[in-house]
Structures are given as C-alpha cells and as structure tokens.
Amino acid sequence: MKLRKSLLAAAVAASFAPAFAGVLPDNMMAAPAQPMSLEAKANLASRLEARRSAAGLDSEHGYKMREQHPGANGHRILRADHTFQGLRVFGSESVVVTDENGDIVSESADNRRNGLDSHRSARATGKAAPETTAAFSADEAIRIAVSRTGGKTHRIKPEAELLIWPVVKTQRTAAAANKAESALNATDVEEVVDHYELAYMVKTRMNKDGRPVFRDTVINATTGAVIKQWDALQTVVGVGHSQYNGDVPINTTLSGSTYKMLDSTRGVGGTFGGMAITNANHSPESNPQAGSIYTNSTNTWGDGQQYISGGSTTNANGQTAAVNALWGLMNTYDTLKNVMGWSSLDGNNTATYIAVHVDNNYDNAFFDPNCKCMYIGDGGSSFNSLGSIDVIGHEMGHGVTDATSNLTYSGESGGLNESNSDIIGEMVEAYARAGGTGTSIPLTGNDWMMGKEISKSGQPLRWMWKPSKDGASKDAWSSTLGNINVHYSSGPNNRMFYFLAKGSNSSSSSEMYSSYLNKQPLAMTGIGSDKAFRIWFKANTTKFTASTNYANARLKMIESAEQLYGVGSAEATAVKRAYAAINVGTDVDEAGAGSGVSISSQPNNVTVAAGGTASFTVGATGGTSPYSYKWYRNGTQISGATSATYSFTAQAADNGAVFNAVVTDSSSPVKTATSNNATLTVGTTQQTEKVVNGGFESGTSPWAGSTGVIGNYSGQSAYEGTRFAWLGGNGSTATEALYQSVAIPSTATSANFSFALHIDTAESGSTAYDKMVVTVKNSSGTTLGTLATYSNANAASGYQIRSFNLLPYKGQTVRLHFNMTEDSSLQTSFVVDKVSLQVQ
Structure with missing residues (x-):
C-alpha cells in the first residue's frame, strides 16, 4: 500500500504529538524529574542511614544511589544498591519512594545483605562476610570471562566490578516440608542466602562467528572459578510497517528541502536529539552500526511490502522497514506517556532510536542497554521484517525494565523481565489499534499473541493465554521454572496477565482453564487491560528489584493493586486469583461469590x-x-x-x-x-458400654461382615492402641461392610454412639466417587435409619470423632453398620477406630 501524500502526512503528524484526552488519572507518573541536588542527596542518604541503623545493620553497611525516575502524584523513585564495606551486594537493593519534600513514603527492599557480618565469630560459621580483597585483578577476571565466552572481538569495552555475591539456595518452607514435588506452590519455597563470596561481575559484549555474544559472568575473586553466567542479549525471539498496518501517519522533520525520520516531539536528547529511525544498512549482527537517519525528498515513505533481500535499503521498498519502526516507536511512546504519564523509556523523556536492516536475513530483533536503542532484522527463514507494533513494544519494554527494576536476565527474574516486554508489546498493540489516543488501554484490539504478524508460518512466538501451545513455554510455576530459557519461563506470568485482564474459563476443555482455580466462581473475573496494566506497571517501576521472583512479584502486585484500588478491592482479589491460576499462591473467592456458611x-x-x-x-x-x-x-x-x-x-x-x-x-x-x-x-x-471390642484390639469377634478389614496394616495408624478397621483403600471396584449387633435397653435415658474416623484419598474435586454409609439396621438387615454418609470429598488429616444419638432405638436389638463402596480407580480409605455405644 502507498502512504498518504506529503501534505497529509505532515498535517496528521501534528495530531499525533503527545496529547491527553480528558482528565488524567490520579495515578499518572509525574513529568521527568530534575536531577537531585547534592543537598537533596545528602538528606536522603541520612534518612536511609537511619533506616539501616533501625534494622540492626552496622556502619559497614551502606547505600549507593543508582537510578532515579518520576513517580505518581509528584513522588520520586530512587533505586539504591546495598553495599558492604563499600562493595555492592548483588541483588540487594531498595526501591525508595519519596515525596516532594524528600521524605520517604515507602521502601521496597530485597535485603540479601542482612547476614553480612565481618566479625571473627561470624566468620567461624562460614556464612558471614568474605574478605573484601581480591586475589587477582579486574583484568584477570575479564580474561577468565572472555575465555569462557569464546568471543573474538569486543564490541564494547568489557567491565569488571568487584562485589559481594550472595550464594542463594531455594528451600521449602516448614509448612511444605512433606509436600510432594509435583504439589509445590511458588509460596511453598523461599530463597535464602547460604553464604557470601567475593566476586567479580564481568560484562562482556563481544562478537563470535558473526553473532553478538553478550554475557554477564560472575567469577570468584579468590579462586577464579566461574560461579554463574547468563546471556545478556535481550531479544524478542527465544526464542511496522505499513507492511502490517496499512497507511499510517508518521512524524518526521523537514530540514531545508529534505525530510528526516526524526520525531522531535517525542523525547529529547539522546543520540539524535529525538526519536529517530536509522539505516544499519546490513551492518553485521555481531557489531551493528546505527548508521544515519533515514531521509527522503518527499514526505511519502515506503511501499508497504516485505523487504526484497539484497535490494536497496533506501528506496521505497527499503524505507518500509523504517516506516514500520517509526510507527511502532511513536505508538510505544504514546501508550506509555498518555496512559501512564511515563516519558520515553526511562521516564525522563530521553530520546531513543531504532536501527533497521541489521545484517542479512536476520531473524531477530534486540534491545541494547548500552545505547538504550533497538536493532531490527529484515527476517529470514522464519519471519518477515521484525517491525510489528507488538515486537517493537516488546523491545522498548526492555528499555523500561532497564531503567527501573532491571530484572536480572536469568532465572525467574529473567522470565519476569521477558514477560514485562510481552505485556507492554500487547498493550501498545491494543492502544495503537484503537487509534493511538486517549488515556486508557482498551480491552480489545490486540491479539494476545506475540509476533503473529511477522511469522511466515502464521504461528506466533508466544500465546499469552496458553503459553504451552509453543511446545516449550510453561503455563504454571514449578520448582524448575528458573532453570529454563527466559523466553519460556515468562509463560506463567504472561498467562497471569491475560487472566487478570480478560478472566479465565471454568471448562477443563478450554485453553483459558486453570486447574489451580478452585474457589468461586471457578471462572475468575478479569478487570480489563487498563487496570491490569496500571497494576503491573506500578509494581515493575516502583516495587520490583533485580532479584524479584514469581512469589515476590505476586506480593508486590497485590500491594500495587491495593494502593491503586483499595484493600479488599475486586482488583486486588483478581491479582490473587490470577497468580493462583499459575500456581503462585492459593486461590480466593471473589466478593459475593458462593453462598454463606x-x-x-x-x-x-x-x-x-x-x-x-x-x-x-x-x-x-x-x-x-x-x-x-x-x-x-x-x-x-x-x-x-x-x-x-x-x-x-x-x-x-x-x-x-x-x-x-x-x-x-x-x-x-x-x-x-x-x-x-x-x-x-x-x-x-x-454408663454402660454396649459395643464389644470397639477398638479392635481383641481380634475380629463379635464383628461380622468383611472382617478382613480389621488388623494392623502399614500405611495407616490407629486412633488408639495398635489395630483398626480399614475399609476401602483398594483403588479398584470394591464393596466392604462391617457391623455388630447391640441391644439398647428400653429403660435407657441416653444412648451415645460414637467412633473415630480418618479419611484419605487419591481422588480430587468435590464429586463423591467413593462412599461409606453408617446405618442402623434391625436383625433382619432392614435399614431403620441412615446416620451419615462420608466420601472422598470429606478427606482430612488425622481422625475425627463422629457422634450420634441412638435413644430413638431404645428397647431394640440393632446392627451398627459401616458399608463402603469404591469405584474403579483412585483409592479412598475410610479408617474406623474406637467404636462406642454408651448407654445410661
């Protein structure tokens, strides 16, 4: 398709400058914050020091202020690393919210420093502070990291930082000590610091065999051993486009008689003084160059077609990739600005750029935190140009994370990092499809599939509602989630966000069904994309730290929902249910759901x-x-x-x-x-006891029926003594009965029948598959009354005493019956002990 003619393009461009329709929500982020003065920094430092002292930390502990960005209602967000003897403690930090006066409003902290103690007595335990003098230099640490990376040349000068590395282990909580591995919930485990090591964090950004090899490597500063290493290149594949959006208005700059793909209305400063699209002109993926800003003699750009491999990057066909990029970048900026009040990627309105035509037939796109920019390939065997709106929103989302929570690109935090980008990509797509104006995210417009438009096969990179459809991503948390590629460990959080916005389905045949949702209603109610995004954005920018995992993300999401919409609100409840749906925390009822007790x-x-x-x-x-x-x-x-x-x-x-x-x-x-x-x-x-051998300690007499159930069997235990009656537990079709005849005197004034009962089962849900009925029968076997019916749905730990009044049967000889029926699969055990009928 052709783009609009130059006059129309210029006219419409002005209408797409950042603007707000209507009244802004009161939770919008503030305008870019001015740098803190030395006096303000000193004031805040003293306040933080006071908090450190209150927490029982000595003077060897400190804070190092790192990032600053605006918050809502005039607040300022500051991120401060925790230090020990001047060295940063990796993954230990505070997110501090201050008001206009510099007073601390809140602090969200990951205190992995709390076990650091340099006293000799503490070091004797093996878990205190290490020595803080390295055995070798930073240059040697870089050499070790490079040898492990295998890179050939450095794209960016390597860095080595000496720091304290908390060696973290994951352990079960006390309450989950005996749970089966498959039954573990994310809240059943916790991360604790096992010990500390002095280490170098080495960042290498290298080229190898024509590919970028970005690695973060942690090296023990005493032994030289590599403690951990992860990939630091944040790509969309783990894995624009008028080509995808038809004729679109784009904001350009007229310089003399030449138009430039430079949007000076969105962002300031940066490399090019505004949001820009540049021509990488096939510079290699391993060392892409931004190149120069796209220019044209008219303000009509592109032909709307997929780039022809080997063709010109500057003619109409070559310009289409640039159109894709600028349109996506404009909509990403406007979504964040108009909806959240967030200016550019860092909140401080710093301009960025996108370079297109990276390498040849390059099937990827990535965000580079060094230039705070994005590189896009033309696609190859799997994809067309990677400039669709959701992909650009995804990569720019990495820029937001880089400026705020800086979630470590490894383990569960790496999955959350990727999920944040998928979420932003989908929200940008929804906003753009609705016209790219207004102060809210519509519920419709996006397809909840990442990168579907760029796929040559029609299969997206990821499905938000059912991540496992790609064959590798996970739908729910498990104890091994942190061990897989971050593009796949993002799956559960993507599903959480879909449920939070759109709700789930109660039918087990639906792709929107979660077996972990067991409260009322079974199909959780979504709160809409706008509210879901506000909660997520607030948590990521003001509460998450670099080491936030799934369990902590849930807690901080609940806090954000409660601060935005109130404690006990439907929105806070929805957050709890959405995380429960992915096996993070337990499910709760929605307000007004179900009947009363x-x-x-x-x-x-x-x-x-x-x-x-x-x-x-x-x-x-x-x-x-x-x-x-x-x-x-x-x-x-x-x-x-x-x-x-x-x-x-x-x-x-x-x-x-x-x-x-x-x-x-x-x-x-x-x-x-x-x-x-x-x-x-x-x-x-x-009182007189009428049941004989009610504890089964004297064999089987005078019990009748399936007396083989009486005994002392492994797998169950007695309520008292050593023997009991175990009905069921077969896991196959079975019928068992046990009874005893007793005479209740006609002169009785009370007749209390009781027994101890334990039920355990392999069944699930509330359907009664296996049952035990307790009845009173006459001597010929006719049922006089049913006292109780128990089933697999009544399973509970330990024994419970069941008691019934049999005075209505005085003057009769009756049989006390226990009748059990079990279906063809999955056992249920009904264990009976201490059977008693006391008559007075």
Whole structure:
C-alpha cells in the first residue's frame, strides 16, 4: 500500500504529538524529574542511614544511589544498591519512594545483605562476610570471562566490578516440608542466602562467528572459578510497517528541502536529539552500526511490502522497514506517556532510536542497554521484517525494565523481565489499534499473541493465554521454572496477565482453564487491560528489584493493586486469583461469590455419667471448604478444640455446661456460622458400654461382615492402641461392610454412639466417587435409619470423632453398620477406630 501524500502526512503528524484526552488519572507518573541536588542527596542518604541503623545493620553497611525516575502524584523513585564495606551486594537493593519534600513514603527492599557480618565469630560459621580483597585483578577476571565466552572481538569495552555475591539456595518452607514435588506452590519455597563470596561481575559484549555474544559472568575473586553466567542479549525471539498496518501517519522533520525520520516531539536528547529511525544498512549482527537517519525528498515513505533481500535499503521498498519502526516507536511512546504519564523509556523523556536492516536475513530483533536503542532484522527463514507494533513494544519494554527494576536476565527474574516486554508489546498493540489516543488501554484490539504478524508460518512466538501451545513455554510455576530459557519461563506470568485482564474459563476443555482455580466462581473475573496494566506497571517501576521472583512479584502486585484500588478491592482479589491460576499462591473467592456458611447438623444435648466421654459434633454446608472450627464452653473459647467434633471425659463439675461451635470457611473474606447451644448433663448413674471390642484390639469377634478389614496394616495408624478397621483403600471396584449387633435397653435415658474416623484419598474435586454409609439396621438387615454418609470429598488429616444419638432405638436389638463402596480407580480409605455405644 502507498502512504498518504506529503501534505497529509505532515498535517496528521501534528495530531499525533503527545496529547491527553480528558482528565488524567490520579495515578499518572509525574513529568521527568530534575536531577537531585547534592543537598537533596545528602538528606536522603541520612534518612536511609537511619533506616539501616533501625534494622540492626552496622556502619559497614551502606547505600549507593543508582537510578532515579518520576513517580505518581509528584513522588520520586530512587533505586539504591546495598553495599558492604563499600562493595555492592548483588541483588540487594531498595526501591525508595519519596515525596516532594524528600521524605520517604515507602521502601521496597530485597535485603540479601542482612547476614553480612565481618566479625571473627561470624566468620567461624562460614556464612558471614568474605574478605573484601581480591586475589587477582579486574583484568584477570575479564580474561577468565572472555575465555569462557569464546568471543573474538569486543564490541564494547568489557567491565569488571568487584562485589559481594550472595550464594542463594531455594528451600521449602516448614509448612511444605512433606509436600510432594509435583504439589509445590511458588509460596511453598523461599530463597535464602547460604553464604557470601567475593566476586567479580564481568560484562562482556563481544562478537563470535558473526553473532553478538553478550554475557554477564560472575567469577570468584579468590579462586577464579566461574560461579554463574547468563546471556545478556535481550531479544524478542527465544526464542511496522505499513507492511502490517496499512497507511499510517508518521512524524518526521523537514530540514531545508529534505525530510528526516526524526520525531522531535517525542523525547529529547539522546543520540539524535529525538526519536529517530536509522539505516544499519546490513551492518553485521555481531557489531551493528546505527548508521544515519533515514531521509527522503518527499514526505511519502515506503511501499508497504516485505523487504526484497539484497535490494536497496533506501528506496521505497527499503524505507518500509523504517516506516514500520517509526510507527511502532511513536505508538510505544504514546501508550506509555498518555496512559501512564511515563516519558520515553526511562521516564525522563530521553530520546531513543531504532536501527533497521541489521545484517542479512536476520531473524531477530534486540534491545541494547548500552545505547538504550533497538536493532531490527529484515527476517529470514522464519519471519518477515521484525517491525510489528507488538515486537517493537516488546523491545522498548526492555528499555523500561532497564531503567527501573532491571530484572536480572536469568532465572525467574529473567522470565519476569521477558514477560514485562510481552505485556507492554500487547498493550501498545491494543492502544495503537484503537487509534493511538486517549488515556486508557482498551480491552480489545490486540491479539494476545506475540509476533503473529511477522511469522511466515502464521504461528506466533508466544500465546499469552496458553503459553504451552509453543511446545516449550510453561503455563504454571514449578520448582524448575528458573532453570529454563527466559523466553519460556515468562509463560506463567504472561498467562497471569491475560487472566487478570480478560478472566479465565471454568471448562477443563478450554485453553483459558486453570486447574489451580478452585474457589468461586471457578471462572475468575478479569478487570480489563487498563487496570491490569496500571497494576503491573506500578509494581515493575516502583516495587520490583533485580532479584524479584514469581512469589515476590505476586506480593508486590497485590500491594500495587491495593494502593491503586483499595484493600479488599475486586482488583486486588483478581491479582490473587490470577497468580493462583499459575500456581503462585492459593486461590480466593471473589466478593459475593458462593453462598454463606450454614449449620447443617446442630450439636445435640448430651447426658453422660461421671467418667464417661461427652462428644459434641457440628456439621456445616455452603461457603468454601475446607472449614475450620472453634468450640466454646459457656461463651469462652476452648483451647485446642478445632475439629468438627469436640470430645472430653466428663466430670460431675461439668454438669450444666453449655457448648457451641463457630464454623469458618476458606473464602476471602471468610464466612462464618454459629451453631445452637448444647447442654451437658452429667448424671450419677454409671454408663454402660454396649459395643464389644470397639477398638479392635481383641481380634475380629463379635464383628461380622468383611472382617478382613480389621488388623494392623502399614500405611495407616490407629486412633488408639495398635489395630483398626480399614475399609476401602483398594483403588479398584470394591464393596466392604462391617457391623455388630447391640441391644439398647428400653429403660435407657441416653444412648451415645460414637467412633473415630480418618479419611484419605487419591481422588480430587468435590464429586463423591467413593462412599461409606453408617446405618442402623434391625436383625433382619432392614435399614431403620441412615446416620451419615462420608466420601472422598470429606478427606482430612488425622481422625475425627463422629457422634450420634441412638435413644430413638431404645428397647431394640440393632446392627451398627459401616458399608463402603469404591469405584474403579483412585483409592479412598475410610479408617474406623474406637467404636462406642454408651448407654445410661
């Protein structure tokens, strides 16, 4: 397609200068901040020192101010590295928010320095501060790094920084000590510092076999051993374009009689004094050169077609890649500026540039943090020109991260780094497709697929809603997530953001379904792209540190949502649910979801003789299981009484005591229900036990039915003694029954039937696949009454005492029946012990 004629291009260009429609949201970032004065820096340094002292850190610990950018409501964001004896502690830093007076509003810190102590007693433990004098020079460290990289020539002079390296290990929390590996959630593990090493951080930016080899290498400054190394080249493939967008207005500059692809209305300073598009003219990927700004005799550019390999880079066909780049860069700038109030990539409105036509048939694009610029290839075997809006937004997103959180491009933080760029790419695409104006991100317009337009096969680089569709990315967190390529470990966070904006689906056949969402409603509700992006952007720019992982990202996202929209808000709840959907944190109910809790079975009045067992049981329904219980005696909570049944040995002094229970569900916010009162009467008449061998310690007699279930089997344990009755646990179709006949005197004034029951299962969900029914039958086997039905859905740790009143059956000889049925797969065990019928 042809672009608009020169007069129209010039006229429309003016309308695309940064402008705001309507009133700005109050969470917009401020205008670029002026550099801090020496007095302001000294004032802030003293405030930080006071915080250090309050945290119990001595004078060997300090702060080194690094980055500064504007925040919302006139605030200033400062990033300060933590130091020890003047050396930076890698990954330990503070994100400090200050107001206009320089007062600290908040501090988000990763304190990996807290174990640093140089005292001799501390060093004896092997986990304190190392010696801070290196055994060899920085030049030797660079030599070691280069030898491990294999590069040929340096594109940029290498750097070596002596620092303290925290050797971090991942360990389970105490609560997750016995969890199966496959059942671990991101919040079940934590990163702790095992010990510290003196190290060189060496940054090499080299060329090898025609390719850039950018590496960050950590070298032990005592032994010379390489501790860690990772790829530092931030590409879109892990993996413009009027070619993609038809006729588009672009902002250019007229210099004399020549038009230049220089947008002086977006950004200041930088290499070219504005946002510029330059011609790399096939300079090699290993050492691309920006080249000169595109120029033209008219203000009509490009032919809208894919670049013809080997052709001119400056004719109409060659200009199309530049059109793609400028259009993408303009929309990225406007999205950040108009929606977030964020000026350019660094927040301080520093101009950047994009160089197109890198190398020959180059199937990639990358952001270079050294020039704060982007390089784009023409595509080769897999892609067309890599100048689509979402790809440019992605690479420019690396620039935002570079200026703010600087997420380390390795491990889980590297995945979050890549995910941030995918998120920005999608939001820029949505904003541009809606016309590129206004102060909000629309919910529609983007395709939630990264790089689909550039793909020759029609398959995108990444699917946001179902990352695993590419065959390598992950849909959810696992303990091995940090060990894979950052383009694939970004998957879970991409899915989180999609769910946060768009919601999920409750059908297991849907690609938008998550098995980790088990609260109400099963399909979580999205909050829209605009709110989701504001929460994410605030977290990345004002709370994330370089070492933020998935679990920490969740916490900081919740904080951001609560600060923007309120504690307990639908937006904060959505963040919790979106992260739960990727196995980071547990799921919660949405406000108003599900029914309230109600008492389904009230505790009964109990009459026992002194020395007998008094048992009170409550049942609940509704809300969100599992439930928790609190029992009260005469209005005072009973310590340790936290099960559905409360049992104890009654004494004469307990006569007349009143008991009730409060049941709480697992929703957020929680729902509760309070039971009726039940009164305990302690009589003087001795109770009589009617069940014989209720603890199964004397063999099987007089029990009848499937008596083979009685015994002492490995895999289960008794409630008391050593033996029990284990019904079920087969994992295949089975029917088992156990019963005993008892006579209840016609003169009985109480008849309390009770037993201890433990249920465990391999089933999942709330469907009752395996069941045990407790009934009362007459001597011929006719059911007189069903006392309770239990299933795999009632599984719980430990035993619970179940209690029932059998006084309605006085004067009869009855059978107490336990009948179990199990389906064809996945076991459920019903373990019964301490069966008792006490009659008075």
